[in-house]
Amino acid sequence: MADKIYRVNMSDLTSRLEDVPSKWAGLGGRGLTSNVIAAEVEPTCHPLGKNNKLVIAPGLLSGTQAANSGRLSCGAKSPLTGTIKEANSGGTAAQMLAKLGVKALIVEGKPADESKWYSLHVNSDGVTIQEETELIGSGNFMVAEVLNKRIGDKVGVIAIGPAGEMRMLGANISIKDPDSHMRSAGRGGLGAVMGSKKIKFISIEPTDQMVPVADPEGFKVASRAFAKALIDNPISKALAQYGTNVLVNIINESGGLPTRNFTSGQFEGHEAISGETMYDTIIERGGKPKHNCHQGCVINCSQIYADTKGQYKTSGFEYESIWGLGADCCISNLDHIAEADNIMDDIGLDSIEIPVALGVAMEAGVLKFGDGVEVCRILKEEVGKGTPLGRIIGGGAGNVGKNFGVTRVPVVKNQAIPAYDPRAIKGMGITYATSTQGADHTMGYTITSNILGVGGSVNPLSQEGQVELSRNLQIATAAIDSTGMCLFIAFAALDDATCLPALIDMINARFGIALTADDVTNLGMSILKTERAFNIAAGFTSQDDRLPEFFKEEAIAPHNVVWDIDDQIIDSFWNF
């Protein structure tokens, strides 16, 4: 059966299946969510109003046997940034939706009666809308547990926690992983959009259906070559051992680890929170250093972090979250950070936005730098319960800055700048400034050439070459985000000549088409231009493609550098 658009109207509580328009046939993941939003959402609409739409789409290769193809894209106009937004996540949902023939799930409208909550259940017949009462107010872990019992362990779950219900701008959308833990489509406050639609969760029925593959033999050959390229890559191996948190020591050494609300580039306590320390702790306590967020991942960058009694504490314990609470909030205690990470997963909070927000709150004197116990209390008792302080912090870093009158607020387009200081790693500054979605490292991860020497080498402290580096990566990323692939295939794609051709061969074998590498690049460029056109129609200008003023005025240790790339050079990013 051909893939369909599953469309749900929450204003009249109806749903229907639609044929996929031919213009969208070649799209998946971010390419599809961004095109649907550009076509159907008025750019100036209120992001939490009935005219915004939430679009959920598996990638082009999701549901196939392709390694690392289990990412799910969620898109909408972002209530945090006001821009178009796509956030993607692992978990089981992408593959399950793809197998059900869901090209995209489009949720539109909003119930007139705001007192009621609903759930969606997706199976091959379509979407059933049901009123939900039991789980309203519950955290994500409870939602997964109850749905496992209610529907069965294999059920796919896309949910929001209390933060999304309260429409906090730092709310994420959480996706159940194979172990019933939670992965996050974290950034841009998409959980608030789902909350505004009054949908607590989307359950997905397991199926025996297979995704059709036009050329199974060709697919198998390409798929093997692709998996081998990933497995052989040295960065894949480092990610498998230390997780993404391998970066704490690396970025600290580079002088680009934003510390104490972006006032230094190195953190004294870096050893205590490093990937190496984390690995040793996990081994010592009987956690799991390797873990995958979706079936078919051959990298296994996730892990199970256990507490001192050897019990599960958190998983998917990422560098950026650890940096945010660690270096940026000066908490040099991995157990406090793990506890906070767990709470954020449960409440459904972006674990980049909220730590940066806490760093700004620390600067404002709301709590002390380094106070991990108070951070956990605030997350649980204030944010989780929607107290006024909780709402201020749940609203993100920019919101904390506005409410407490702080001027050192590291955001672009109101989204928190993540774990790489743009003064010391200037390629990241170009990505933060020009990204169509606010500051987001995953949009064009120049750490590759700026720090890791992958895909060439560009001096992170130089003004030269950063725009081209960021541009090429942003184009490639937009394309990768459309395939359902994890972004960590990029390391192999940049350095192993067999990787990208194998990826393209898989897409061709899946659909019986004949894409070239140029076609893929063109897809990436087209997605970026579509997203930018939406933003311009929403009122964004090149003045929004700027880093906060303080980066130009405050030099950071150890390199004593400021942000010094001219505005015209930033704007040349769009010359393609």
Added chain:
Amino acid sequence: MADKIYRVNMSDLTSRLEDVPSKWAGLGGRGLTSNVIAAEVEPTCHPLGKNNKLVIAPGLLSGTQAANSGRLSCGAKSPLTGTIKEANSGGTAAQMLAKLGVKALIVEGKPADESKWYSLHVNSDGVTIQEETELIGSGNFMVAEVLNKRIGDKVGVIAIGPAGEMRMLGANISIKDPDSHMRSAGRGGLGAVMGSKKIKFISIEPTDQMVPVADPEGFKVASRAFAKALIDNPISKALAQYGTNVLVNIINESGGLPTRNFTSGQFEGHEAISGETMYDTIIERGGKPKHNCHQGCVINCSQIYADTKGQYKTSGFEYESIWGLGADCCISNLDHIAEADNIMDDIGLDSIEIPVALGVAMEAGVLKFGDGVEVCRILKEEVGKGTPLGRIIGGGAGNVGKNFGVTRVPVVKNQAIPAYDPRAIKGMGITYATSTQGADHTMGYTITSNILGVGGSVNPLSQEGQVELSRNLQIATAAIDSTGMCLFIAFAALDDATCLPALIDMINARFGIALTADDVTNLGMSILKTERAFNIAAGFTSQDDRLPEFFKEEAIAPHNVVWDIDDQIIDSFWNF
């Protein structure tokens, strides 16, 4: 002695006098503040950072014997809207500064040590900067009382309350009036800018100096004609009796009185809060129905509202504040509203922004519509003390909407829409949308022709003629705001052929020049274009010249009308 620029640098705590550059010689009030900001402030700077400047300027006629010429302009980049901003106020400061020869007081920079507070003292020698400790944390009334004792009753005072100290975006700048009560340069959060400079108050030394007048005889003749035009005008008389609050019944009758957070155009409880009721209450309790906010005012729209024991409760009790707490928050009790108004004056809060913010908070369920007691408690105990809830509300209507996920948020450029519903009074909608300073009725008060039949008549419900009406008024207002004149001279200026020529004659006699009516119009146009150019450079586009989405989608009683003026028609405003 020629007027001087008094420049204060808070970074190094120095001050100096400067000659007035020739390009600024013909400017005063808003014309001067906006030109200084456009020339000296980077449009993309952080409004609370060291690169913003606070400019305070008397008008061209301030300090003379001209009736109603005591308005003081305060300007900066607004932390609330991000636009250029001018807010003006009565009180004694404009006339006192003008007599000291202060063309403008420009405050720039910001102390590196944020723990200290300062005051400025202005006399004819210049500005003295002193550290202040005693009055930090005090309300405006205490500041006035202590300075009256410290320096003498006649001292001029420009101050911020706790809201400005806490850099709340709804903080105003307060100016002492002849009775040591407070008037406000209310809108745009300029109190937060003053707070960011760490200035608690500016005291102004009384002087016997007179403002030089080039042609005293010509001035006297023109001044008499001008005062007569004001006194004879019927609207002046209504303002003298009922204050601006005469409008409650008039606007309610028109169906344009925004009620219950902008969900209706009429308020059931309008009689209880009307100007007529207020007048009767004042008379009954021995308050003062007529009162002037500055020497030389011949209209006397202010009043002293007394409590049940005949004691002072509040003054300058304006229609917009009464509407905001009354109709918009459904509080049909003038005593509660007066109490809240008094608290806002003391804390230093914009009494339009904050009532609208409270209306949005009521919609969010934070407190109940109509609960005047709780409003007073929140203002005093939460906003005044800077609790998290207080900060959310003190941050204005848009901030409340963001923190509580509300979509019906009546703001333009993040500034609260005041007391005239744009669906039922469409000229006001054009003013709100196109104003260079966010939603602000005083920028182009189309109530004149839309409702009062002054300066012609334009049907408020029609799409026709609103742009031209708003444009002409915005141009005229920019010019009037430069003279130091109260905007209420507009009623006479529009309907009495002797008024405007007399005003121009006074300016010519004061400076020995020969302005024509065309020159005045050109000045107004030039100010608007200067302000708009600043905003465009700051990143604003025509997409910011829009009313919130809900005005297009929700019709209001009694006329069952939506906002239905096309975007292209709005944008034609700037065709001049």
